[in-house]
Amino acid sequence: MSRGKLNVREPLLRRLPRYYRYLNELKNMEVKRTSSLELGERMGITSSQVRQDFNCFGGLGQQGIGYEVNALLGRIRKILGLNSRYKVIIAGVGNIGHSLASYSEAASEGFDILALFDVNPRLIGCSVNGIMIYDIDDMKEFIREKGVEIGIICVPKDRAQATADIMIEAGIKGIWNFADVDLYGPAEVVIENACLNDSLYTLTCRMNILQCF
Amino acid sequence: MSRGKLNVREPLLRRLPRYYRYLNELKNMEVKRTSSLELGERMGITSSQVRQDFNCFGGLGQQGIGYEVNALLGRIRKILGLNSRYKVIIAGVGNIGHSLASYSEAASEGFDILALFDVNPRLIGCSVNGIMIYDIDDMKEFIREKGVEIGIICVPKDRAQATADIMIEAGIKGIWNFADVDLYGPAEVVIENACLNDSLYTLTCRMNILQCF
Numbered sequence: 001m002s003r004g005k006l007n008v009r010e011p012l013l014r015r016l017p018r019y020y021r022y023l024n025e026l027k028n029m030e031v032k033r034t035s036s037l038e039l040g041e042r043m044g045i046t047s048s049q050v051r052q053d054f055n056c057f058g059g060l061g062q063q064g065i066g067y068e069v070n071a072l073l074g075r076i077r078k079i080l081g082l083n084s085r086y087k088v089i090i091a092g093v094g095n096i097g098h099s100l101a102s103y104s105e106a107a108s109e110g111f112d113i114l115a116l117f118d119v120n121p122r123l124i125g126c127s128v129n130g131i132m133i134y135d136i137d138d139m140k141e142f143i144r145e146k147g148v149e150i151g152i153i154c155v156p157k158d159r160a161q162a163t164a165d166i167m168i169e170a171g172i173k174g175i176w177n178f179a180d181v182d183l184y185g186p187a188e189v190v191i192e193n194a195c196l197n198d199s200l201y202t203l204t205c206r207m208n209i210l211q212c213f
Numbered sequence: 214m215s216r217g218k219l220n221v222r223e224p225l226l227r228r229l230p231r232y233y234r235y236l237n238e239l240k241n242m243e244v245k246r247t248s249s250l251e252l253g254e255r256m257g258i259t260s261s262q263v264r265q266d267f268n269c270f271g272g273l274g275q276q277g278i279g280y281e282v283n284a285l286l287g288r289i290r291k292i293l294g295l296n297s298r299y300k301v302i303i304a305g306v307g308n309i310g311h312s313l314a315s316y317s318e319a320a321s322e323g324f325d326i327l328a329l330f331d332v333n334p335r336l337i338g339c340s341v342n343g344i345m346i347y348d349i350d351d352m353k354e355f356i357r358e359k360g361v362e363i364g365i366i367c368v369p370k371d372r373a374q375a376t377a378d379i380m381i382e383a384g385i386k387g388i389w390n391f392a393d394v395d396l397y398g399p400a401e402v403v404i405e406n407a408c409l410n411d412s413l414y415t416l417t418c419r420m421n422i423l424q425c426f
Binding site (some may be wrong): 014016017025079080081096098111122149175191192196198200201202206207210211212 | 226227229231233234238291292293294295299304308310311312313315316324325362363386387388389393394395401403405407408409410411412413414415416417418419420421422423424
C-alpha cells in the first residue's frame with residue numbers, strides 16, 4: 001500500500017476501534033475466519049461498507065474466502081497504533097482523573113501512566129494506584145524530560161485550554177480531553193475530546209425523540 | 214413543525230450537544246445573537262450545514278438576521294430532553310461508577326442519582342456522595358418501584374449485557390453504557406455506548422496516522 005495516501009475519514013476512524021473489539025471477541029472465541037457480512041451485522045452496517053473500509057488499507061481479505069481473524073486483528077491493531085507503548089500523564093486528579101489513574105490494566109494495554117499533576121497542595125506528594133501526584137507547575141518540565149506522548153486532561157473546563165497549551169508547548173503528541181469543552185491545538189497535535197456530557201445528552205436526546213415525536 | 218417527522222440522523226445527533234455547549238458559552242458571554250457562519254466556524258462545519266441542521270427542526274432562525282441565542286438554546290435544550298428531570302441509577306461501583314456517583318452537579322443538571330448497585334458485599338450498605346449502595350439483586354425491583362428512567366452500566370464487560378437485560382425487563386428507558394462492549398436491547402430502549410477505550414484508540418490511531426503515513 002502507498003503510505004502517503006492513507007485516507008481515514010472520521011466515520012471510519014470511529015468504526016476502527018469497534019472492528020478491533022469485535023475481532024478480539026472472535027479471537028477469544030477461537031474463531032479463525034470472518035466475513036464482511038458477519039462483521040457488518042455486528043457493526044450495523046452493510047457488508048459492502050465493511051469491504052470498502054478495509055480497502056482503504058489496501059484490502060485485508062480475499063473475495064469468497066473472507067478475512068483471517070488474527071491477521072485482520074494484527075493489521076487493525078497496527079493502524080490503531082496499539083503496537084506501540086505510550087508514556088502518559090494525567091492533569092487534574094478529580095473524580096475522572098482519579099478513576100483513570102486507578103485503571104490497572106492501562107500498562108498491559110501499552111499505556112504507561114508516569115505521573116499525575118494537580119494544583120491542590122493537599123494532593124501533591126500523594127499517590128494513586130502507585131502513581132505520584134506532582135505540582136502542575138512542574139508538568140511542562142516533566143513532559144520534556146520524560147518524552148511524554150499523551151496528556152489526559154481532567155481539570156475543570158475553565159483551566160482546560162491553558163493546560164493543553166502547556167502540554168503542547170512541552171511537545172506532547174496527543175491529548176485526551178475529559179473537560180466539558182472542545183480544545184484546540186496545532187495540526188501536529190492530536191486532540192480527542194471525550195466530553196462525557198455530550199454522550200449523556202445524546203442519550204437523553206434519543207430518549208426524547210422516541211417519546212415525543 | 215410536524216412532530217411525526219423529526220428526522221435526526223446520527224451525525225446531527227452527535228452535533229447537537231456541541232451546539233448546546235457553544236450556545237451556552239455565548240450566553241455566558243452575554244452574546245445575544247449568532248449566525249450560521251459563527252456557529253459553523255466553532256463546529257468545524259460549513260454555515261450551510263448549520264442551516265440545514267436547524268431546518269430539520271423546522272428552522273430556528275431568520276435569513277439575514279441570524280439566530281437569537283437564548284431562543285435557540287431553549288429549543289435545543291428541549292430537543293436534547295434537558296428540560297426534563299431523570300431518575301438515574303448506577304450499576305457497578307468500580308472506578309468509573311464511583312466517579313460518576315461523585316459528580317455533584319448531576320442533580321443541578323436534571324439527573325437525580327437515586328441509588329448505586331453492586332455485587333460486592335463489602336460495598337453494599339456503604340454510600341458514595343450520600344447515595345446508598347444496594348445489592349444488585351434488588352436492582353430490578355428498585356427500578357420498577359421508583360420508575361427509574363436511566364441506568365448507567367459500569368460493571369465488568371462480561372456482566373454488562375446481563376445487567377442491561379435486567380434493567381430492560383424492569384422497564385428502564387435509557388442505558389448509558391461504560392462497559393467496553395456494545396450492548397443491545399429492544400428499539401424502545403435507548404442505549405448509548407460510551408466506551409472509553411474506543412475514544413482512546415481513536416486518539417492513538419490519529420497519532421499513528423500523523424506519524425507513519
